[in-house]
Structure formats: C-alpha cells, structure tokens
Amino acid sequence: MVDARWRSLDLGTMTAFLEADAPRVTCPVHGVVVTHVPWARHDAGHTRDxxxxxxxxxxxxxxxxxxxxxxxxxxxxxxxxxxxxxETGERVKNSV
Known part of the structure; x- marks a missing residue:
C-alpha cells in the first residue's frame, strides 16, 4: 500500500488534503500507477470536486x-x- 494524497477543497482558511492507502497496480497503458479511486481522476493530485x-x-x-x-x-x-x-468533452461528444 502507498500513502497517497490528493488536494481537496479548502476548509475555510485551511488547506485540505485527502489521504488514503492506495495500492499500486500495473496498467498496460500507463505502467505502474495508483489504483483508481472514486474521488480523483487518473494521474491527478486533486479531488474531482x-x-x-x-x-x-x-x-x-x-x-x-x-x-x-x-x-x-x-x-x-x-x-x-x-x-x-x-472527460467532459467525451461525454458531450457522445451525447450529440
């Protein structure tokens, strides 16, 4: 397990980070990466929000x-x- 950290929305004047144990996996396209988490996009250091x-x-x-x-x-x-x-552009393109 890897301690992974993502920047989240600030809590008032405090900078907030989301930390979690996240296993590393081998992806045939991207190599060794942190496994998918629901709160962040691939290769992002920030939460989706x-x-x-x-x-x-x-x-x-x-x-x-x-x-x-x-x-x-x-x-x-x-x-x-x-x-x-x-991500958004793909959804827009596919919905037209």
Missing amino acids: FDATVAWLATQTSKSAATALMRIAWRTVGSIITRVWA
Whole structure:
C-alpha cells in the first residue's frame, strides 16, 4: 500500500488534503500507477470536486483570480482544465 494524497477543497482558511492507502497496480497503458479511486481522476493530485471548482472558476474569472482563490499555480489551472475537458468533452461528444 502507498500513502497517497490528493488536494481537496479548502476548509475555510485551511488547506485540505485527502489521504488514503492506495495500492499500486500495473496498467498496460500507463505502467505502474495508483489504483483508481472514486474521488480523483487518473494521474491527478486533486479531488474531482477540487478540479470541478477550478474548471468552473476558469470559465467565470481570470486565470489569476482562480489561482489566488484556490491557492494553486497558474500551470495547475491549465492542467486541470485539460483533464476536466478530456472527460467532459467525451461525454458531450457522445451525447450529440
């Protein structure tokens, strides 16, 4: 088991992390990775709720406002948008 850690939504002024024992598995596509967990996307260091909030903020505010509110680097905002769109875009494409 591996102690894995994901950034979660802040609790007031406190930065929050979700920690869990997560086994490593061998994936034929990605190699050795932490097993799937329901609260985070593949290869993400953030929870789904955190990603969703950042993605929403990116559509409603500037990237700098999103980085300040979520206390993350601007590159992280870009990575999150890419990850969320990869999943959401597929659902949109398949529903049309």
